[in-house]
Amino acid sequence: MIKALIERVLPRKKPLRVEHSGSALGLSPARMSRNAVQVCDKLQRAGYEAWIVGGAVRDALLGAQPKDFDVATNATPEQVRHEFRRAFIIGRRFKLVHVMFGDETIEVSTFRSNRGGEVASDETGRITSDNVYGTQVEDAARRDFTINALYYDPIHDIVVDYMGGLKDVERRTLRLIGRAETRYREDPVRMLRAVRLAVKLRCTVARGTATPIREHAELIRNVPPARLFDEIQKLLLSGYARDTLAELRRHGLAEGLLPLLDLIYQQPGGQRFIELALDNTDQRVRDDKPVSPAFLFASLLWHEVVKRWAEIESRGEHRIPALLQAMEEVLDEQRETITLPQRFAGITREIWLMQPRFEQRTTKAALRMVEQQRFRAAYDFLLLRAAAGEIEQELADWWTHFIESDPEIRAELIAQRQRAQRQHESGPRDGQGRRRRSRGGRARQRGERSAADGGPDVLAPENDA
Ligand code: ATP
Numbered sequence: 001m002i003k004a005l006i007e008r009v010l011p012r013k014k015p016l017r018v019e020h021s022g023s024a025l026g027l028s029p030a031r032m033s034r035n036a037v038q039v040c041d042k043l044q045r046a047g048y049e050a051w052i053v054g055g056a057v058r059d060a061l062l063g064a065q066p067k068d069f070d071v072a073t074n075a076t077p078e079q080v081r082h083e084f085r086r087a088f089i090i091g092r093r094f095k096l097v098h099v100m101f102g103d104e105t106i107e108v109s110t111f112r113s114n115r116g117g118e119v120a121s122d123e124t125g126r127i128t129s130d131n132v133y134g135t136q137v138e139d140a141a142r143r144d145f146t147i148n149a150l151y152y153d154p155i156h157d158i159v160v161d162y163m164g165g166l167k168d169v170e171r172r173t174l175r176l177i178g179r180a181e182t183r184y185r186e187d188p189v190r191m192l193r194a195v196r197l198a199v200k201l202r203c204t205v206a207r208g209t210a211t212p213i214r215e216h217a218e219l220i221r222n223v224p225p226a227r228l229f230d231e232i233q234k235l236l237l238s239g240y241a242r243d244t245l246a247e248l249r250r251h252g253l254a255e256g257l258l259p260l261l262d263l264i265y266q267q268p269g270g271q272r273f274i275e276l277a278l279d280n281t282d283q284r285v286r287d288d289k290p291v292s293p294a295f296l297f298a299s300l301l302w303h304e305v306v307k308r309w310a311e312i313e314s315r316g317e318h319r320i321p322a323l324l325q326a327m328e329e330v331l332d333e334q335r336e337t338i339t340l341p342q343r344f345a346g347i348t349r350e351i352w353l354m355q356p357r358f359e360q361r362t363t364k365a366a367l368r369m370v371e372q373q374r375f376r377a378a379y380d381f382l383l384l385r386a387a388a389g390e391i392e393q394e395l396a397d398w399w400t401h402f403i404e405s406d407p408e409i410r411a412e413l414i415a416q417r418q419r420a421q422r423q424h425e426s427g428p429r430d431g432q433g434r435r436r437r438s439r440g441g442r443a444r445q446r447g448e449r450s451a452a453d454g455g456p457d458v459l460a461p462e463n464d465a
């Protein structure tokens with residue numbers, strides 16, 4: 001309280017420029033991308049300043065392998081573009097240059113400033129436009145965390161630190177630059193970044209940076225849904241999705257992102273299902289296998305779909321129309337916070353919609369299903385449901401056997417199921433020659449469902465674990 005008051009009354013100390021030798025800190029051009037070094041070299045030869053900045057410097061100092069490289073310069077975007085053959089100016093809110101080298105893109109940004117009066121913000125303090133060029137020190141001050149504001153010149157082997165970032169690297173601490181409240185108001189996504197980066201880098205979040213998060217968590221709702229989608233995608237595809245989501249919940253941030261999450265966690269098996277899906281994704285990311293955001297969203301929202309599906313069906317709607325309606329309700333609600341791009345939402349729908357079709361193993365439809373474009377994703381989803389105990393493992397195994405078999409064997413597998421079903425239908429009769437109702441039949445009469453009649457086994461009470 002007093003500290004905040006003093007900070008407000010006293011004029012801010014001008015940040016001190018501290019220079020270090022990069023190699024003394026363990027940095028070298030060889031640890032950076034060759035293309036990033038080349039961009040710096042070329043810009044410097046043209047008379048500009050050019051530094052590798054942000055995540056790449058931070059990761060290298062913390063002993064991690066940097067994955068994407070950003071360069072900061074005093075050249076304007078137009079001047080940068082002029083220096084490279086394959087360079088494109090992108091962005092509306094602020095202009096950046098993408099310099100392309102084969103599969104690698106180096107993002108080059110002009111030093112920007114946060115100077116009051118020249119930056120537009122909305123009524124909550126969120127910055128809506130900050131395309132004001134500035135000096136390096138101003139550029140450092142508008143970055144989020146001290147460890148993200150380190151500049152490395154790979155040509156001259158210099159690291160520049162204005163914000164005490166090196167000390168925080170040593171302590172493995174994420175600390176916001178400036179007053180946390182103001183910085184979160186300017187851009188609420190910084191709260192998500194604090195949590196995501198802390199998990200990814202195994203850093204602690206400084207107390208003054210962590211404490212205000214809970215109180216400001218609501219501000220996430222002001223962030224445009226498309227930007228939130230980008231951020232959550234980063235978070236889910238980080239390889240640490242499960243831990244990150246747990247941390248987001250601990251800080252009260254998950255609700256603003258996935259408003260349905262709390263509801264889903266309350267449902268029987270909901271939490272287990274999501275954790276399995278995230279573990280699975282994290283493993284794939286670590287194994288360098290592709291992961292699909294559509295699949296992840298299908299997993300995150302599935303239990304809410306299942307719940308509504310059952311509710312709508314119990315009001316007398318047919319099975320598939322009920323599923324369709326449940327899907328749209330859930331996607332609509334989610335859309336209010338995170339815009340799932342249409343191409344992803346389409347795949348998410350297909351994955352869900354194929355689930356009841358896996359129960360139809362007695363017709364040629366099974367043969368055709370395997371040919372569908374989304375079969376693989378839908379099948380992986382089925383495996384997940386089995387692993388979570390929602391459906392019988394036998395169903396998943398049957399499909400595994402089915403897709404691993406030759407066409408004749410596939411046909412035979414279907415024929416087997418047909419025979420089994422006929423036997424089941426002509427099953428034991430009671431003394432008066434009437435066929436005894438199966439448990440499934442009785443359940444149907446009571447308006448319930450069971451695995452036996454192909455209802456979503458997800459709802460079976462024995463799967464409540
Ligand atoms: P990673 O790439 O590992 O997710 P990063 O810190 O590199 O982490 P980027 O989105 O690549 O994240 O951003 C590059 C740099 O831009 C950051 O290191 C930071 O200096 C600055 N930056 C990014 N987002 C913000 C923000 N919301 N507010 C202030 N500065 C930011």
Ligand code: MG
Nearest residue numbers: 054055056068
């Ligand atoms: Mg980065």
